[in-house]
Amino acid sequence: MGEKLVLAKWIVPSAYEKPIRDGGILIKDGFILDIGLGEELKVKYPNANKEVFKSGIIIPGLVNGHTHIPMSILRGIAEDLSLMTWLHQYIFPVEAKLKRDWVYWGSLLSIIEMIRSGITLFCDMYLFEEEVIKAVEEAGVKALVGEGLFDFPSPSYGPLEKGFELTESLLKNFQNHSLIKIAVCPHTLYTCSSETVKRCIKLTEKYGVKLHIHLSENQEEIKVVKERYGKTPIELLYDIGGVNENLIAVHGVKITPKEIELMAQAKASFVHCPESNLKLGSGIAPIPEVIKAGINLALGTDGPASNNDLDMFSEMRTASLIQKGVKEDPTVITAKDIFYAATEGGAKALGFSDTGKLAIGYKADLAVIDLSNHSLQPDYNPFALIVYTAKAGCVSHLMVDGRWIMKDYKILHIDEDMVIEQIDRIKTEVWEIIT
Numbered sequence: 001m002g003e004k005l006v007l008a009k010w011i012v013p014s015a016y017e018k019p020i021r022d023g024g025i026l027i028k029d030g031f032i033l034d035i036g037l038g039e040e041l042k043v044k045y046p047n048a049n050k051e052v053f054k055s056g057i058i059i060p061g062l063v064n065g066h067t068h069i070p071m072s073i074l075r076g077i078a079e080d081l082s083l084m085t086w087l088h089q090y091i092f093p094v095e096a097k098l099k100r101d102w103v104y105w106g107s108l109l110s111i112i113e114m115i116r117s118g119i120t121l122f123c124d125m126y127l128f129e130e131e132v133i134k135a136v137e138e139a140g141v142k143a144l145v146g147e148g149l150f151d152f153p154s155p156s157y158g159p160l161e162k163g164f165e166l167t168e169s170l171l172k173n174f175q176n177h178s179l180i181k182i183a184v185c186p187h188t189l190y191t192c193s194s195e196t197v198k199r200c201i202k203l204t205e206k207y208g209v210k211l212h213i214h215l216s217e218n219q220e221e222i223k224v225v226k227e228r229y230g231k232t233p234i235e236l237l238y239d240i241g242g243v244n245e246n247l248i249a250v251h252g253v254k255i256t257p258k259e260i261e262l263m264a265q266a267k268a269s270f271v272h273c274p275e276s277n278l279k280l281g282s283g284i285a286p287i288p289e290v291i292k293a294g295i296n297l298a299l300g301t302d303g304p305a306s307n308n309d310l311d312m313f314s315e316m317r318t319a320s321l322i323q324k325g326v327k328e329d330p331t332v333i334t335a336k337d338i339f340y341a342a343t344e345g346g347a348k349a350l351g352f353s354d355t356g357k358l359a360i361g362y363k364a365d366l367a368v369i370d371l372s373n374h375s376l377q378p379d380y381n382p383f384a385l386i387v388y389t390a391k392a393g394c395v396s397h398l399m400v401d402g403r404w405i406m407k408d409y410k411i412l413h414i415d416e417d418m419v420i421e422q423i424d425r426i427k428t429e430v431w432e433i434i435t
Contacts, residue, residue: 002028002048002049003026003027003028003033003045003047003048003049004026004027004028004048004049004050004051004402005024005025005026005027005041005042005045005048005049005050005051006024006025006027006050006051006053006058006366007022007023007024007038007041007042007050007051007052007053008023008024008038008052008053008054008056008057008058008368009021009022009053009054009055009056009057009371009379010023010056010057010058010379010382011023011024011025011035011057011058011358012057012058012059012060012358012382012383012386013035013060013357013358013359014060014340014343014344014356014357014358014359015336015337015339015340015343015344015357015383016336016340017357019057019382019383020035020036020037022037022038022039023035023036023037023038023058024036024037024038024041024042025058025358025364025366026041026045026048027364027402028402029402030363030364030401030402030403031361031362031363031364031402032358032359032360032361032362032363032364033360034360035358035359035360053368053396053397055370055371055372056368056369056370056371056396056397057368057369057371057379057382057385057386058358058366058367058368058369059118059343059358059366059367059369059386060343060344060355060356060357060358060365060366060367061118061119061120061121061343061355061365061366061367061398061399061400062117062118062119062120062121062312062342062343062346062367063119063120063121063122063298063299063342063343063345063346063347063349063350063352063355063356064114064119064121064122064123064299064300064301064310064312064346065122065123065248065250065271065272065298065299065300065341065345065346065349065350066123066125066212066248066250066271066273066298066300066301066302067110067122067123067124067300067301067302067303067304067310068124068125068126068302068303068304068305069106069107069110069111069114069122069124069126069132069303069304069310070102070103070104070106070107070110070126070127070128070131070132071091071106071126071303071304071305071306072106072107072109072110072113072304072305072310072423073102073105073106073109073423073426073427073430074091074094074305074430075304075305075308076305076308077090077094077305077430077434078090078091078305081280082218082220082280082281083217083218083220083221083280083281083282084218084220084221086280086306090434091305093433094430094433094434095127095155096155097155097433098127098128098155098156099429100128100131100156101131101422101426102426102429102430103126103127103128103129103131103132104128104131104132104134104135105419105422105423105426106423106426107131107132107134107135107136108135108138108139108414108419109419109420109423110304110310111135111136111139111141111414112411112414112416112419113304113309113310113311113392114141114310114312115139115141115395115398115405115406115411116392116393116395116406116409116411117310117311117312117313117392117395118312118313118367118369118392118395118398119141119310119312120141120142120355120365120366120367120398120399120400121141121142121143121144121346121347121350121352121355121356121365122141122142122143122144123143123144123145123183123212123248123271123300123346123349123350124143124144124145124146125145125146125147125148125183125185125187125212126147126148126303127147127148127154127155127156128156129145129146129147129148129156129170130170132145133145133170133174133180136179136180137179137180138413138414139405139411139413139414140179140400140403140405140412140413141179141400141405142179142180142352142355142365142400143179143180143181144180144181144182144183144210144212144350144351144352145170145180145181145182145183146167146170146182146183146184146185146212147163147166147167147170147185148185148187149163149164149167149184149185149186149187149192149196149200150163150187150191150192151191151192151193151196152191160196164199164203167182167184167185167203168203170182171184171203171207171209175207178401179400179401181209181210181350181351181352182207182209183209183210183211183212183248184200184201184203184204184209184210184211184212185200185211185212185213186200186211186213187213187214188213188214188215188217188221188233189213189215189221189225189233189236189237190221190224190225190228194229194236194240197213197237197240197242198240198241200213200242201240201241201242204246205246208246209246209351210246210247210248210349210350210351211242211246211247211248212248212250213237213242213247213248213249213250214250214251215233215234215237215249215250215251215252215255216232216233216234216251216252216253216254216255216259217250217251217252217253217254217277217282218253218254218280218281218282218283219254219283221233222254232254232256232259234249234252234255234256234259234262234263235258235259235262238259238262238266243262243263243266243268244266244267244268245266245267245268245269246268247263247266247268247269248268248269248271248298248349248350249263249268249269249270249271250271250273250300251271251272251273251277251282251285252270252272252285252290253277253282253283253284253285254283255270255285255286255290257289260286260289260290260293260295261293263293263295264293264294264295267296268295268296269295269296269297269298269345269348269349270290270295270296270297270298270349271297271298271299271300271346271349272285272287272290272297272298272299272300272319272341273299273300273301273302273307273315274315274318274319274322275301275302275307275314275315275318276301276302276303276306276307277302278318278322279306279307279308280306284322284323284326287319287323287333288323288327288332288333291333291337296345296348296349297337297340297341297345298341298342298345298346298348298349298350299312299315299316299319299338299341299342299345299346300315300346301315309392310392311391311392312342312392313386313387313390313391313392313394314391314392315342316335316338316339316341316342316386316387317387317388319333319338319341320333320334320335320337320338320387320388335383335384335386335387335388336383338387339383339386339387343356343357344356344357363400363401363402364399364401364402365399365400365401366398366399367395367397367398367399368395368396368397368398369385369386369390369394369395369396370394370395370396371385373394375389375391376389376390376394396408396409
């Protein structure tokens, strides 16, 4: 692959670096070799193939730190309900009859949506994850994936023991994959016993991988865990050895100051999913306190059945505005703080150390935001445009490992018409179950 020089009106290398006006990025073999002022790079690399985005902002590819992408097939089946009612009366009964091909087509539907939202990397926990992996490889995006583990039988693998066998098989088979990493994914501390979670922790230690788990999402979860163990979910996980730098703690809506301190000391990562938390009435996580404590913060959409979209631009805006409103302080969190969580913070949480920002030696994972969109003018402040104004659909191009997977709004490796056709078929099959 020859040298490619990508030029744009703005380059935003990372959350805490100054945007480069009329900048450029030199790419070769999937890596960023240089970054700086466009005119200087054109002189320095006269033979590089040039691509110019005169009305574009180039940003690092966004990172969706937590989701369940096959659940796009369940979007809209259960609304305006609490988390436990939503799960136990609607979602779990349908998932008991889940089909492997539903997961594949639902994953492709969600990946289309994520590509159009500028997402190059995501973290997924669900069922039949081998089908998610298949969709990821076909689309050309990156993912940290793991089979959701429960104490009760799974429609995917059956009894829990088979779930551990499947997880270990995935861990062995994807140790050196260019796009995919595997996590160990106990669902929660109320659907998994402490003994099950201990086994999961041992697997993460054996393979040096991430532990991805929902924690302290709402008051009812905390009540159940306290009744069983006399501790909150994060306290319990800490006591059994699961709070460490491999932890991806999702939600933490009800996290306490003591738990924040435990996570900070352990160098764990925290994934905030504000829109899902709001929609399910779970509450608002204390994100300014998490940031102040030095915990690595990532941002996620959660699944498309509880959000109900996979728009990371919308998630950034919501994450910022709710804290300003609740604290009655517009300075309590900045656009740069949230952009970090949606890029570099997410990549760090997921264990992808060579992506999340635009820097020499990093993978060329980037998105181009089209400034010809009227709502994105004038462009005084790129960070404000990215966090407070942009929406899914403003991204015209998406690159992963130096290769375009979307050009001029056209997704290159997915038959979008076929996906819609298959989703329509699946909708009929799901409808027969819920009615």
